[in-house]
Amino acid sequence: MDWIVRYLWLIPVLPAAAAAVIAFLKQGRRRLAATLAIGSLGVSLLLALIAFAHTLAHPALEYQNHNWLQFGAEWIRFGWLLDPLTAVMLVMVTFVGLLIFIYSLGYMAHDQNFTRFFCFLALFAGAMLGVVIANNLLLLFMCWEVVGLTSYLLIGFWFHKPEAAKAAKKAFIVTRIGDLGLFLGMMWLYGLSGTLLFYDGGAGCLEHTAVAAMAAHGVALGLTASSAIGLLIFCGAAGKSGQVPLHVWLPDAMEGPTPVSALIHAATMVAAGVFLVARMYPLMEATTGGGPSSALEVIAWVGAITALLAAFIAVGQNDIKRILAYSTVSQLGYMMLGLAVGGVAVGMFHLITHAFFKALLFLGAGSIIHGCSEEQDIRYMGGLRKLMPVTFATYAIAMLALCGFPLFAGFWSKDEILHSAHLWSISSGPFYLGAVGAFLTAFYMTRQVCYAFFGPRRPAPRTVAKPVHESPPVMTWPLIILSIFAALLGFVGTPAWPWFQSFLEGRALALNFGAFSGGMVSLMVISSVIVIAGIAIGWWLYGSKPITRAEEPDALERVQPQFFRALGQRLYIDEFYDVTVIAFSRLCARAFQWADRWVWNGAVQLVAWCTRMVSHFDSLVDAHAINAGFDGGSTGLAQGGRLISRFQNGRAQNYLRVLGVALVVLALILFWSHAG
Numbered sequence: 262m263d264w265i266v267r268y269l270w271l272i273p274v275l276p277a278a279a280a281a282v283i284a285f286l287k288q289g290r291r292r293l294a295a296t297l298a299i300g301s302l303g304v305s306l307l308l309a310l311i312a313f314a315h316t317l318a319h320p321a322l323e324y325q326n327h328n329w330l331q332f333g334a335e336w337i338r339f340g341w342l343l344d345p346l347t348a349v350m351l352v353m354v355t356f357v358g359l360l361i362f363i364y365s366l367g368y369m370a371h372d373q374n375f376t377r378f379f380c381f382l383a384l385f386a387g388a389m390l391g392v393v394i395a396n397n398l399l400l401l402f403m404c405w406e407v408v409g410l411t412s413y414l415l416i417g418f419w420f421h422k423p424e425a426a427k428a429a430k431k432a433f434i435v436t437r438i439g440d441l442g443l444f445l446g447m448m449w450l451y452g453l454s455g456t457l458l459f460y461d462g463g464a465g466c467l468e469h470t471a472v473a474a475m476a477a478h479g480v481a482l483g484l485t486a487s488s489a490i491g492l493l494i495f496c497g498a499a500g501k502s503g504q505v506p507l508h509v510w511l512p513d514a515m516e517g518p519t520p521v522s523a524l525i526h527a528a529t530m531v532a533a534g535v536f537l538v539a540r541m542y543p544l545m546e547a548t549t550g551g552g553p554s555s556a557l558e559v560i561a562w563v564g565a566i567t568a569l570l571a572a573f574i575a576v577g578q579n580d581i582k583r584i585l586a587y588s589t590v591s592q593l594g595y596m597m598l599g600l601a602v603g604g605v606a607v608g609m610f611h612l613i614t615h616a617f618f619k620a621l622l623f624l625g626a627g628s629i630i631h632g633c634s635e636e637q638d639i640r641y642m643g644g645l646r647k648l649m650p651v652t653f654a655t656y657a658i659a660m661l662a663l664c665g666f667p668l669f670a671g672f673w674s675k676d677e678i679l680h681s682a683h684l685w686s687i688s689s690g691p692f693y694l695g696a697v698g699a700f701l702t703a704f705y706m707t708r709q710v711c712y713a714f715f716g717p718r719r720p721a722p723r724t725v726a727k728p729v730h731e732s733p734p735v736m737t738w739p740l741i742i743l744s745i746f747a748a749l750l751g752f753v754g755t756p757a758w759p760w761f762q763s764f765l766e767g768r769a770l771a772l773n774f775g776a777f778s779g780g781m782v783s784l785m786v787i788s789s790v791i792v793i794a795g796i797a798i799g800w801w802l803y804g805s806k807p808i809t810r811a812e813e814p815d816a817l818e819r820v821q822p823q824f825f826r827a828l829g830q831r832l833y834i835d836e837f838y839d840v841t842v843i844a845f846s847r848l849c850a851r852a853f854q855w856a857d858r859w860v861w862n863g864a865v866q867l868v869a870w871c872t873r874m875v876s877h878f879d880s881l882v883d884a885h886a887i888n889a890g891f892d893g894g895s896t897g898l899a900q901g902g903r904l905i906s907r908f909q910n911g912r913a914q915n916y917l918r919v920l921g922v923a924l925v926v927l928a929l930i931l932f933w934s935h936a937g
Contacts, residue, residue: 276305
C-alpha cells in the first residue's frame with residue numbers, strides 16, 4: 262500500500278486543523294488567518310494531486326480501516342478509501358476551493374470579521390473533504406453534519422442582516438429534514454448488513470454479499486430493502502443538493518458573502534448530495550430483476566422535475582446571485598438525472614464541469630457586485646461589458662459553458678445526460694423535461710448577460726452612482742484560471758475520447774471517432790439547436806433592443822404579466838409551504854403548548870396537590886398522634902423517674918425507714934391473710 266493511502270486523512274485534517282488554530286486568533290491577525298487557511302488547502306491540493314496520480318497508476322480501490330469504539334464484543338470501525346471517484350473529487354474540491362479562498366482575499370478585504378470568515382471557510386473545506394474520503398457511512402454522516410453546520414455559519418455570516426439570519430436558519434432546518442431520512446436509512450442499513458463500512462474485504466455494506474441480500478429482501482409496496490434504504494439515503498442527498506421539494510433553502514443561501522455562494526454551489530455542500538448518491542450507487546442500483554431499480558426511477562424523475570422547475574423560476578428573477586442559485590438547483594437536477602439514467606460517470610462528469618463554470622459564474626457575479634458598489638439587481642446594471650472587460654470575458658465563457666454551447670465544457674457533460682435519458686428504457690419523459698430545461702437555461706442566462714453587460718448604465722435611483730471599476734488582480738486571476746477549465750475541461754469526456762468515464766469505471770481507454778455517428782450526432786445537433794434557439798430568443802428580446810431604463814417592464818412581463826409575476830415569486834412555493842407545512846407545524850406547536858399547559862401541566866399540578874394533601878395529613882398524624890403519644894409517654898416516664906429519684910437520695914436512715922415500713926406492711930398482709 263502506497264504512503265499516500267496511509268496518509269490520505271491529512272487532506273481533510275489540514276484545513277480543519279487550520280480552522281481550529283484560526284478560531285483562537287484575534288480578529289486583527291488577518292494575514293496569519295488567510296495564510297493558514299490558504300496554505301493548508303494548498304498542501305491538501307498537493308496531496309490530492311499525488312493521490313490522483315497514484316490512482317492513475319493503480320486504479321483499483323484501496324482503503325484502510327481502524328477500530329474506533331467497542332460495544333461488548335462488537336467494534337465500530339472507521340476508515341478512508343481511495344478510488345477514482347475519490348481522487349477526482351479531492352482534486353476538484355481542493356483546486357476550486359483554493360481559487361475561491363484566494364479570491365476571498367480581495368472580496369472580504371474590508372470586512373471586520375475577515376479572520377472568522379477564513380476560519381469558517383477552512384472548516385467547510387475540511388468537512389467536505391472528510392465526506393469524500395470516508396469509507397464508513399457514520400464517518401461520512403459526521404462530516405456531512407459539519408458541512409451543514411458551517412453552511413449555517415457562512416450563510417448567516419452577516420448576522421446583522423435579518424435576511425441572512427433567516428436564510429441560515431432556513432438552510433439548516435430544511436437540510437435537517439433530509440438528514441432525518443439519511444439517518445433512518447443509515448440505521449436500517451446497519452441493521453441488515455451489520456456494518457457501515459463501505460468496503461471491508463468482502464464484508465462491507467456496499468460489497469456484493471450485503472447488497473445481494475438486501476436486493477433479495479422485500480419490504481413493502483414492491484420495494485426491496487436496497488431500494489427502500491437507497492430512497493431514505495436519497496432524502497439526505499435531496500436536502501443537501503436542493504432537489505424538489507427540499508430546494509427552497511438554496512436560493513435564499515445567497516444572503517451570505519459571494520465566495521460562500523461559490524463554495525456552496527460549486528465545490529462543497531451541494532456537490533455532497535450528488536457525491537453521496539454516487540458513493541452509494543451499488544446499493545441504489547441493486548435489483549434482482551432486469552431494468553433500473555425503484556430507487557433510480559424515483560431519482561431520475563425527481564432530478565428531471567427539479568431541472569425544469571428551477572429553470573422556469575430562474576427566468577423571472579432579477580437578483581444576479583438568485584438567478585445563478587436557481588441555475589444551480591436546475592443543474593443539480595441534471596446531475597441526479599444523469600446518475601439515475603446513465604450511471605456514476607455520467608452524473609459525476611457534469612458535477613466536475615459544473616463545479617468550474619459555476620464557481621466562475623458566482624465569482625464573476627461577486628466581481629460585478631464589487632465593481633457596482635454592492636448592487637445585485639441586474640436591472641440596475643448595464644454597460645459593464647466595456648467597464649469590466651476581464652469580468653465580462655470570463656463570465657461570457659462561463660455562461661456559454663452553463664448553457665451547453667457547442668464545444669464548451671457543459672456541452673459535453675449535458676449532452677451525455679440527455680443522450681442517456683433518451684435511451685432510458687423506462688420512459689422518455691425525463692429526456693423531454695431535460696431538453697426544455699436546456700432551452701430555458703440558455704434563455705435566462707442570455708437575459709442575465711444582456712441586462713448586466715449590454716445597454717447603457719442604469720444605476721439605482723435610490724443610490725449615488727459611483728464609478729464602476731474592474732476588480733483587483735487577486736479577484737480576476739481566479740476568474741481567468743477558471744475560465745480556461747470552463748472552456749476546455751469537457752474534452753476529457755467526449756464520446757470519441759471518453760477518458761473521464763473510462764477512468765471512473767476502470768475501463769480501457771480507446772479513441773473512437775465512430776462514436777460520432779447515428780443517434781449520438783443527431784442528439785448533439787438537436788441539443789445544439791435548442792441551446793442556440795434559447796440564446797437567440799434571449800438576445801432578440803433583451804439584446805437587440807437595449808434596455809435603457811430600469812423601470813421598463815421585462816419583455817416577458819409585457820406578454821404574460823401574471824405568469825412572469827408568478828415566476829418572480831418563485832411560483833409561490835414558499836407561500837404554499839407557509840400555508841401548509843409551516844401552518845401545520847404552527848398548529849401542532851400550539852396544540853402541544855395547550856396540551857403541555859392544561860393536560861400535562863394539569864396532571865403535574867394534580868399530582869403536586871395530592872402530594873401536598875398527603876403531606877398535610879402526614880403532618881397532622883405526626884403532630885397530633887405520633888408526636889403527642891410519644892411526648893405523653895416521655896412526660897410520664899420523666900415524672901416517674903423524678904418520683905423514684907426521691908427515694909434515691911443516698912441517706913441510709915431513709916432507706917431503713919422504707920425497709921421498716923415495708924416490713925410492717927408485709928406483716929400486716931400476712932396477719933390479715935392468716936386471720937381470714
